[in-house]
Amino acid sequence: MTDDDKPKTSNDNKLMVSKNVTIAVKLNGTNYSVWARLMKIQIGSRRVLRHINGNPPPPEPGAADYTEWEETDLIVFSWILDNIETDIVIDFAHHQTTEALWKSLAVTFEGTSDPFLLFDLEEKAENVKQGELSLETYWRHLHGTWIDVDRCQEKRVTCCDKGVGQFRKYIETRRLFKFLTGLNPKYDQMKREVLKERPWPSAVVAYGWIK
Template identity: 35%
Template sequence: MSGGDNLEPNLSLQLANMLKNGINPQPQNPKFYDNLQINLKLNSQNYALWTRMIRVAIGGKPWALLSHLTSDPPSQEKESYEQWEQEDLIVFSWLIQNIESTIAGSLTEYPTAKMLWDALVVTYSSGRDKLQTFNLHVKANDIKQNDSTLEEFWITLQGVSGEIERIDPNPMKCPDDIKTYARISSEQKLFQFLNALNQKYESIKREILRLEPLPSAEAAYATIRKEAAHQNILGTTNHTQGIRAGLVATETGGMGLATKGYRRSEGKKNGSMIKKDKTNLKCDHCGMSKHTKEQCFRLVGYPE
C-alpha cells in the first residue's frame, strides 16, 4: 500500500506505547476516550462471529469510523490526515484489544487498521470454501434440542444457519429464481428445525407440516414457543385430548395458535337427550309442521 513505509515507524512506536500502558491513546478530542470491548476475543475458531460483532460495535459508535476498515488513508499532504491518523489509531487499538493476546502479538506490524483488517480476512476467512460449508451443514444436522431450552436451542441453530447463508449465499440472478431458491432454503431450514426438536412437540410439528404454504422456521419457532409457554402454565407436556391445535398463517408469514371449535354431538347432556327445536319447520309436501319434505313420512315411508 502506498505511503505504508512512511507510516510504519510512527505508528509502530505509538502502538508499542499503547500496548505497554494497556490503554487507548488519548488524543485531544475527548470523544475518543471510550474503550470498545465485545464479549469475545478473536481466536482461530470464532472469526465469523467475531468479525460480525466487531463491525457492529465499531459501526454503532456515534462517529463514522467503520470506513477505517474498508478505505485507504488520505494523502499525508491533506489537512485532514492528522485527524484521520488519530482516528485510525483508535480503530486499530479497538481491534487489538479484542484479539487473543497470543495472536495480537504478531499483528503489531500492520501500519493501518485496514491493513490489519485485511490480514485477518486472509488469515481466518475461508470465503466460500466448500469443506467449511460441508462441515457447517454437518454441524447443523447434528444439532438436537436435548436438554437445552427452546430458546438456547434456537439461538444455536440460528448461529449455524446464519453462517451457512453468509459463506454460501443465494447464487441466483433472475428474480423468479431468487424467489424459488429462497423458498426451498426456507423449507430446508424449517425441516431442520422441526427435526431437531424434542419428542414432546410432535403433535404441533405435524400441524405445522400440514400448512400450505409452509411457514418459515422463524414463524414456526414463534408458534412453538407460545405453545411451550402454554404447556408450562398448564403443567402439561402434551395437548389436552380432544383439542386440535391449528396453525393460522398471517399475511406477513407469521403464525399464531388457533383452537378449532368443537362440533357438539347430539347426545345426552345431564342425563337427558338434547332435542332440536322443530317448531319452525314446515313440510312443502303435506303442509304439516315440525318436519321438512325430506323427512315427510308420506314420501319416505312410515316406520314399522
C-alpha cells in the first residue's frame, strides 16, 4: 500500500484542502494536456490523487467515513471547476464525483486528433520568429508548439524500426532548420557553425550551443 492509498485523518484533510488551487492556465478545450498535468500536480501535492484515480474507491454511502470522504471530494471537485473556462464548466458540473468529472474531461479532450487544430499548430510553428523576443522566449514558444503538435498526432509511426528512425530523423532535421531560420540575423555565424556539424544536431542541442 502506497502513502496515497492509506486513509487520511481529519487533520490531514484539513491541511491538504486548506487553500484554493489556481494553475497557470484554465482548460479551454484546446490545452488539455498541459492543463491536466498542472492540475494533477496540484492535486497530488495535496495527497488526494485517490479522488481522481479511484484508488482506493470511495466508501459506501452511509458508511461512517463517507461524509468526510464526500466533503473532501467536493473540495477537489471545486478545484477542477475553478480552473475550467466558464463556457465549459456548465457541460461538466453535473458529475457526482471528482473521478467521474476527471474521466469525462479526459474522454472529451485527451488524445483527440483534430485536423484543424493540428493544422493551426503546424502553421503557428512555421510562423514563429525571434524578432524582439529573447533567445530563451523564442525557443520556449517554438518548442512548446512542437510539443502540442506531437500530442495532437492521431497515430505514431510504429512500423519497422528503421522506418521509425528515419522518420524521427527527418522531423528532427525539419525542426532544426525551422529553429535556425527563425533566429535573428545576429546569430548568422552561429547558424553556419551548427550546419557544419555532421551529423546535424537536434534543435534542442542547437539551442543549447547557441545559448
